[in-house]
Amino acid sequence: MAKVIVVTSGKGGVGKTTTAANLGAGLALLGRKVCLIDADIGLRNLDVVLGLENRIVYDLTDVVEGNCRLRQALIKDKRTDNLFLLPAAQTKEKDAVSPEQMLKLTEELREECEYIFVDCPAGIESGFKNAIAGSDEAIIVTTPEIAAVRDADRIIGLLEAAGLYDPRLIINRIRPQMVRQGDMMGIDDIIEILAIELLGIVPDDEDIIVSTNRGEPVVLDRRSQAGQAYNNIVRRLEGIDVPLMTLEEDGWLTRVKKAIMGRS
Amino acid sequence: MLWLDPHAEFDDVFNQLQEKLAVSKDFWQGVTVVLKQTERECCPKEKAQLEKLMGEFGMALKEHVADNPSSRMKTTREVDRDYALIVRRTLRSGQRVHHEGSVVVLGDVNPGAEVVAGGDIVVLGTLRGIAHAGALGEETAVVMALKLLPTQLRIAHFISRAPDHQDAPEPQGPEIARIRNNLITIHSYGP
Numbered sequence A: 001m002a003k004v005i006v007v008t009s010g011k012g013g014v015g016k017t018t019t020a021a022n023l024g025a026g027l028a029l030l031g032r033k034v035c036l037i038d039a040d041i042g043l044r045n046l047d048v049v050l051g052l053e054n055r056i057v058y059d060l061t062d063v064v065e066g067n068c069r070l071r072q073a074l075i076k077d078k079r080t081d082n083l084f085l086l087p088a089a090q091t092k093e094k095d096a097v098s099p100e101q102m103l104k105l106t107e108e109l110r111e112e113c114e115y116i117f118v119d120c121p122a123g124i125e126s127g128f129k130n131a132i133a134g135s136d137e138a139i140i141v142t143t144p145e146i147a148a149v150r151d152a153d154r155i156i157g158l159l160e161a162a163g164l165y166d167p168r169l170i171i172n173r174i175r176p177q178m179v180r181q182g183d184m185m186g187i188d189d190i191i192e193i194l195a196i197e198l199l200g201i202v203p204d205d206e207d208i209i210v211s212t213n214r215g216e217p218v219v220l221d222r223r224s225q226a227g228q229a230y231n232n233i234v235r236r237l238e239g240i241d242v243p244l245m246t247l248e249e250d251g252w253l254t255r256v257k258k259a260i261m262g263r264s
Numbered sequence B: 001m002l003w004l005d006p007h008a009e010f011d012d013v014f015n016q017l018q019e020k021l022a023v024s025k026d027f028w029q030g031v032t033v034v035l036k037q038t039e040r041e042c043c044p045k046e047k048a049q050l051e052k053l054m055g056e057f058g059m060a061l062k063e064h065v066a067d068n069p070s071s072r073m074k075t076t077r078e079v080d081r082d083y084a085l086i087v088r089r090t091l092r093s094g095q096r097v098h099h100e101g102s103v104v105v106l107g108d109v110n111p112g113a114e115v116v117a118g119g120d121i122v123v124l125g126t127l128r129g130i131a132h133a134g135a136l137g138e139e140t141a142v143v144m145a146l147k148l149l150p151t152q153l154r155i156a157h158f159i160s161r162a163p164d165h166q167d168a169p170e171p172q173g174p175e176i177a178r179i180r181n182n183l184i185t186i187h188s189y190g191p
């Protein structure tokens, strides 16, 4: 059964697009057939992160408006055979796609792929509602900042109201050093408030910026820590039990472990 | 429930009611008011006046012809604190519960969430958001939580907020907040 997973956060700039790109590329590398939908209409950048910008002819809006067939709009990744992107229109309004259209689209894609990720726009307005319409699972991305966690909490409530239960959490841009010094919210503090399953943690890593600019998802780079982190998350999505990665500071790691164990 | 005192002038009752309502405006949103006419009947003009007032506060007026003439006469309804609403989930940021009686939350009240009750508030979890007990003026109302870390606490018209420095000690067990000497005070609660 194909899974449609929306990647969402409430707050902007926390790493939704980065996460969608890396989970998609990682799963494709494992042989899964994956489609990424860029639902951030008007602010698309999933194509840039994947280095596929120059291949766009049709977009999501063209498909729902019937200007082209779904297959025509899907862009095949240049590195892996089984990763596809349905790009967002850059020139349209956020609610150019209705929830019904989104649902129909994801149903059609279920026939083609095993995993479908929807890269959700920030905010809680129509763009968010349209993006989640066809999804049966949600991944919440947050950073260890109070405002981001607050927005994540709000999103979890809204997802529940829309019938999407038990979202899973990725905490992005962790800086072990800062957590250790007590200058950044710890993983256990975040889990205590949000009380949802932790799918993984991703360190703050320059490699992400470098890879984003190069259009190469960091998950393809085996030597990078962030790449490793995304790889672990990919395998957890596949049902493999992967322990949390060690990020030198062991005091920090034990706290993380405690947070995960305590809630599962 | 709204009882009309049979001996009072309608205009006095009306003005008094208006004042009471204005004190806690938001609280009344969506409330249905039952007009109980025991020994006092409203004429249609009075009824229309009441209806308009209720409308201004987002309430609906329903009529109820009395069955029990010995029922107490009240110009405003009395809050029944023993009548509690049970909330069986965690209230997340942006979610708000209000109830004219007491509220019991079986879960947490997260930062950005709000509970407003005419009576007491009991949180069987961590209270990090805003709680307003005795929202209709009941100063003996209390707020209790297994872990009391609110952003802001209100009881009747008293307000207190969390300390600005974040490293205040965490509570070691259940706590109760109530008004003592015109201040909201917090005590540990338990055997």
Ligand SMILES: Nc1ncnc2c1ncn2[C@@H]1O[C@H](COP(=O)(O)OP(=O)(O)O)[C@@H](O)[C@H]1O
Residues within 6 Å of the ligand: A009, A011, A012, A013, A014, A015, A016, A017, A018, A019, A172, A173, A174, A202, A203, A204, A205, A206, A208, A209, A212, A226
């Ligand atoms: N773990 C990380 N380490 C360093 N930079 C990151 C990390 N995650 C995201 N970024 C950077 O943060 C910015 C916002 O990320 P993006 O995925 O576009 O967020 P969103 O889609 O939620 O708006 C990008 O410039 C991205 O390269």
Ligand SMILES: [Mg+2]
Residues within 6 Å of the ligand: A016, A017, A018, A040, A045, A119
């Ligand atoms: Mg984005």
